[in-house]
Amino acid sequence: MNSSETQYDVVIVGGAAAGLTAALYSARRTLSTLVISKDIGGQASITSEIENYPGRGLVDGFELMDDFRKQSEKFGARIVIDEVTRVTPKSETSFEITTVSGTTYSAKGVILAFGLTPRDLGVPGEAQFKGRGVSTCVTCDGPLYKGKTVAVVGTGLPLVDGAELMIKIAAHVYAVEKKQKFVGEKAMIALVEAAPNVEKLFSSEVTEILGDQKVTGIRVKNSVSGEEKNIAVDGVFTELGYIAKTDCVKGVIELDGENHIVIDEKNATDVPGVFAAGDITSVSYKQVVVSAGEGAKAALSLYTYLQSKGVIARGVNIDWGIVKA
C-alpha cells in the first residue's frame, strides 16, 4: 500500500449515520478523508423501516445508509471495511490508527463514530449456539423461524419490539422480561399482550441456553420466587439493548461511567485533535437524525481545529457558500 492510501487529513472510525455524515462534511471541505468501519450503516442498516428521518418518508434502513455512503464517496471520501484496534496520538495534529488487518493509517485529526454493540446475555450456551439458534437480530433471522417456538429474551423497548415481530412469524413466543412488566411503547405492548401465541414470563432471566448440535431450550429463573425451569424452544433472540465497546481508545480518551466517549458542545474529546459523534458519545437520544447532525458538527469542528493549527490549506468553504482564498 503506498502512502497516499494510508495518509489522510482526517480518519473517521465508524461508517454509519454519524461517521458517513462526518465524512461528507470533511470531504466537502476538501480534506482527504478515510472512513474505517466494520460495516456500512451499523444499527440503522439492519432496521427494516425508518420513518422518522426527515424528508425521506418511510425508508429501508439499509437503503438510507447506502445513500449516506454514496453521497460521502461522491465528494471524495474513501471507505475501507476493517476494524480499528487502536488510536494513538503522536502529537496534537498527528495520529496513528491501526486495524485488525494489520494496516497502520496516519491522520492529522480523528473522528470517533463507531456506535454501539449488541449486549450479550452472558450465560452458558450463548456463545456456543450463536447462529445455531441464538440470534441478536430479529429482523435478520426471525423469518427463519416460521411456525416454530422461540424465546425473546431481554428487557424494555427492544424486548417488546422483538416480541411484536416474532408473534407474527413464530407458532409460539416466550417473552422473557427481566422486569415485572413490559416497558415501552403502549401501542406495541398492547399488541404483544393481546397475541394468542405469546407467553409472558416477567421478573425472569435466562440462566442457560440448552442444546446439543443446536438450541433445544432455555433455563429460566424467576427472580421473585427463585423457581427455575427448562422450556423447550427452537430459537432464542436476545434483545438487551446495546453497550459501548471503546477498547480502541481506552486509556487515551475520557469515557463516562457507561464507557461512552465524553464530548463538549463542539464534539471535542479531552484529547486535542480527536472529536467524536453519534451513539458512542455521551449525547442523549440514539437516533439517525441526531447522529447525522452530530457527525456534521464533529467534522466542522475538526476542520476549524486543523485550520487553527495551520496544518491544512485554507480551501474551498463549500458548506457555508463562502469561498476563502
Place this chain on the structure above:
Amino acid sequence: MAEITLTDQNFEAEVLQSSTPVLVDFWASWCGPCKQLGPVLEEVAKEYEGKPVKIAKLNVDENSATAQKYGIQSIPSLLIFKGGQPVDQSLGFIPKPQLKAFIDKHL
C-alpha cells in the same frame, strides 16, 4: 469469475459435485447484514478469478430446502464446501480482509 447463483435445483451440481472448494453465502433480501455482505462478496469473487475456488450465493427464502438441509438458522451464513461436505462456517457480516482469510484457509 462472477458469483454463481445457486438454487435447490443446481446445488448438487454446482456445490456437491464441484472439484474445487465452494464458498456459499446463505442470504435473504430482508436481512441488512446480508445486503452489506453482498458487495464485499462480489468484489472478492472478482479478485479471486482464476483461483481454484467457486464463490456462490443462495437465497434462503426461495430455496428453503437447501437452507434447511444445512440447518441455516442465522443469516448471512457463509459455508465452505469441500468434496460435497460443509467444512467451515462463518456467521454474520465480515469485512473483506476476514472474508479473504476465511477462504484462503481452504485453498
